Amino acid sequence: MSSPDASAVLIGDIGGTNIRLVLVPDALCGSRPRPLHSVRYQTAEFAHLRDALARFVAELPAGLARVTAAALSVCGPVVEGSAICMAESMGASGWRLDEADLASSLGVGPCRLRLLNDFVAVGLALAAVPAAERVTVHAGSPLPGRPVACLGPGTGLGSVCLAWPDGDGAPLVLPSECGEADFAARSAAEWALRSHIAGKLGVRHAEHVVSGLGLRRIYDFLRSDAADAAAPNGAAETSGTAAAHEVEAAVRSAADPSAAIASRCTPGEPGADATCVAAMEMLISALGAEAANAALRFQAHGGVFLAGGVTAKLAARLGAGSALRDAYLGKGRSVAAYEGCPLYLVTREGDELALDGAWECARRAFQPVPRPPPASRGVPLEVCVDCVASAVAAERGGASRLELCANLLEGGTTPSVGLLRVVLRTCSLPVHAMVRPRGGDFLYSEAELEVMREEIREIKRAGAAGVVLGALRADGSVDEPVLRELVSLAAPLPLTFHRAVDVAADPVAAVEACVRCGVRRVLSSGGAPDATAGAAVLRRMVAAAGGRLTVAAAGGLSEGNAASIAAASGADEVHGSLRCVQGSAMLHRPETPVYMGSQKVHGRETEFETKVADRERVAAAVAALQTVYSGRRPAVE
Incomplete structure (x- = not known):
């Protein structure tokens, strides 16, 4: 147990499903140290992040080091120390976060708390991911020093680009909200899915399909009347069976419906369900296409990395066979522009990557700058x-x-x-x-x-x-x-x-x-x-x-x-x-200044x-x- 007079850094990953908060020693060098204290909360338990931080501080065991700085990765864009997080669990208006406000909740100085986008955090951590924690889907011909793209299907769909403007050293991590772009349908089934989602949500973003929640939406679509004419692999023909109804009841009653679907999506295994299999196949295909879009957008000749909760949990399923690779290389003549861009799966859990990135952010922001002697x-x-x-x-x-x-x-x-x-x-x-x-x-x-x-x-x-x-x-x-x-x-x-x-x-x-x-x-x-x-x-x-x-x-x-x-x-x-x-x-600008x-x-x-x-x-x-x-x-x- 550390001394209460010692200082510690709080790092966190604030997601749409979970909130991870980890207290670590403030030795701001090297890799993330062993935690002094760690908690996981359900995001939906709280009206605002302030409440989660207050609970964390109130529940800290006696004798632990006090929090003197914090770096929190959040599921939304961060601009000038403020963020807006719009996960469904955060209410209709979402959470509006401000560094100074949250620092006050923690009792730390106003310049001693940093917010960073959760996928910027993943980008900061990506360079340290060992080869043993990634799977090569498409080898390509990687070029050192060229841009790297990273996509993260989790509760939503994160996206960043890593660039090396100086040719070496630490990369510049460029945030993106590509998950908020429209979902680009490529087949009759995907057009029907797109319309189905728009009918439910009023919008049809890429992350509404390519994410953990997207798997649930695809399954619901395939179980609906809208899918009858377009469902792939005969899923519609089996949707009316007693077994299919039992699976649907199990999915709807599950604490995590997407996990329930994923557990029944491997053909030939006990409990496999045709609709779950078809839902996973649609998700894999859409993920491969979105990865190809990232390769084209960023000219990612350093590689395209898939990281996050979905890829970590389904790495064996995604890496097996050629479905993901076929979708990645499925852009016809456009393939020539990016076929040299490798495609990798990162098997480390997404929130662990985000915590590593939050630690790196804290290390960069709060590590004391060596000062010369007064003379x-x-x-x-x-x-x-x-x-x-x-x-x-x-x-x-x-x-x-x-x-x-x-x-x-x-x-x-x-x-x-x-x-x-x-x-x-x-x-x-x-x-x-x-x-x-x-x-x-x-x-x-x-x-x-x-x-x-x-x-x-x-x-x-x-x-x-x-x-x-x-x-x-x-x-x-x-x-x-x-x-x-x-x-x-x-x-x-x-x-x-x-x-x-x-x-x-x-x-x-x-x-x-x-x-x-x-x-x-x-x-x-x-x-x-x-x-x-x-x-x-x-x-x-x-x-x-x-x-x-x-x-x-x-x-x-x-x-x-x-x-x-x-x-x-x-x-x-x-x-x-x-x-x-x-x-x-400002979006509106008068025609006459x-x-x-x-x-x-x-x-x-x-x-x-x-x-x-x-x-x-x-x-x-x-x-x-x-x-x-x-x-x-x-x-x-």
């Missing part, structure tokens, strides 16, 4: 953000601090208290909040100064770690009486004098004024359009500060120039937004895109800055 530690990076998504991306990328603003199109103004509070709840980094009542210059009226005073009071109450502002006189000098007052009002929070210094009459002299007023930090591009051009002035500002305040280089910073700006300027820190363009999810204050910029419709911090760009900048040491490393506050 050689790189230059800290502050990221300027204006939304929760950017704050999360910056933290995950390794930023040291956040500067929170609104309205970055105006250079940043005061964020709302609501935004500040949500960012503080969501992220664990220090957050310094901008105080700027409007865009434009930094010569403020008394009314505007009163607004700034109120904003400082609200920012302090909300729990920010610092305040960022600037004020100038009409002649371009620092407004020292105003600044001294605002520094006093912000105390004990540190105050940063922002890039108002770059439009001051003398940025170097402004540093001395800031020192006199008690400012702790100056943010500057050296009075130039960007920090690269202003590096020489920045170096003079650093010298003028003499260690009495921190100088941060800002303006035009990218992952490509961060290290050179830090080295050339000698700045104690650097500051940038490191954003990428994110398209809108209607602008809500933005303008069409460089051919892009800016009302239908936003800019958010890019985790990868932040991480690249952080990595580059680790190589730079300016001689003085202030504590990040």
Whole structure:
């Protein structure tokens, strides 16, 4: 038994039928460790995943390590930390999941829980599946480094593609919802099945056929009047026998009807039933065709892998004979485009693969990043953000601090208290909040100064770690009486004098004024359009500060120039937004653009895109800055 003071990672597979939760030690290296505690729940027992997590925590045996992080694979698409799971067991509206919300349920930090699509988890685990746990259905001619497709018939139909954009190393796992695409019928029987399912469900997705639940639907179809004219292999002729009625009663009363059908689907074995056999044959044929579709979609010359609950349970049946292979290679002349793509069955249980993938996700997300000793530690990076998504991306990328603003199109103004509070709840980094009542210059009226005073009071109450502002006189000098007052009002929070210094009459002299007023930090591009051009002035500002305040280089910073700006300027820190363009999810777009204050910029419709911090760009900048040491490393506050 582990110590209750020790920490542990919760990994889970949240499926449409079952919820698997496993507590493992937090030694985040190598393969998945032996579990400390494991449970399996029925998904239908719970109104929401929060309830299952609360039950898991409440039922943990005394003395076990406490949960400090979690990675959960879920049966739905995951976008920016949120997921929608629509399994039948989750009710008509499904489960809407959010990382921060679930982290709160577990009592872990908001950035210490990850959601990932269950088949992305399978993709993460696929590389570690040994040869002994896969069956070759079609050998093909695999090509190293080429895309790999993976399909997973379980409760639904998962699908991912693995790619190696750099040619080696860990693969990039690209999620897909191909199971939600329409089922492509290829025969009279499949067209009749398609219509039957549409009549029952209103839709006819591929996963309604190619899945465990699909086997039950095929069986029901073959037992219905709709199948009489199209049923394969004479299933309709035997459907009225007493034995067939007994089987149907057994299937309908079974806790798992699909398993009951599968147990009667092997010809020649005791208890075999013609309708069950025909249902399995239709499922195998549809699965082979869907695998061929995946080979074509992804040009999967690295191989097509079939994994998941159905393939693991039926590996012997699926791998025997040529039915699956014939269906896979059954696309006529199109076969020439993919016949080199191998087809494999993975025999490991689907939820075990998903748990392995959740472990790999946790390992990548939460494994501590080795840091150099303080004497050689790189230059800290502050990221300027204006939304929760950017704050999360910056933290995950390794930023040291956040500067929170609104309205970055105006250079940043005061964020709302609501935004500040949500960012503080969501992220664990220090957050310094901008105080700027409007865009434009930094010569403020008394009314505007009163607004700034109120904003400082609200920012302090909300729990920010610092305040960022600037004020100038009409002649371009620092407004020292105003600044001294605002520094006093912000105390004990540190105050940063922002890039108002770059439009001051003398940025170097402004540093001395800031020192006199008690400012702790100056943010500057050296009075130039960007920090690269202003590096020489920045170096003079650093010298003028003499260690009495921190100088941060800002303006035009990218992952490509961060290290050179830090080295050339000698700045104690650097500051940038490191954003990428994110398209809108809006489907409706007016034929004539209607602008809500933005303008069409460089051919892009800016009302239908936003800019958010890019985790990868932040991480690249952080990595580059680790190589730079300016001689003085202030504590990040």
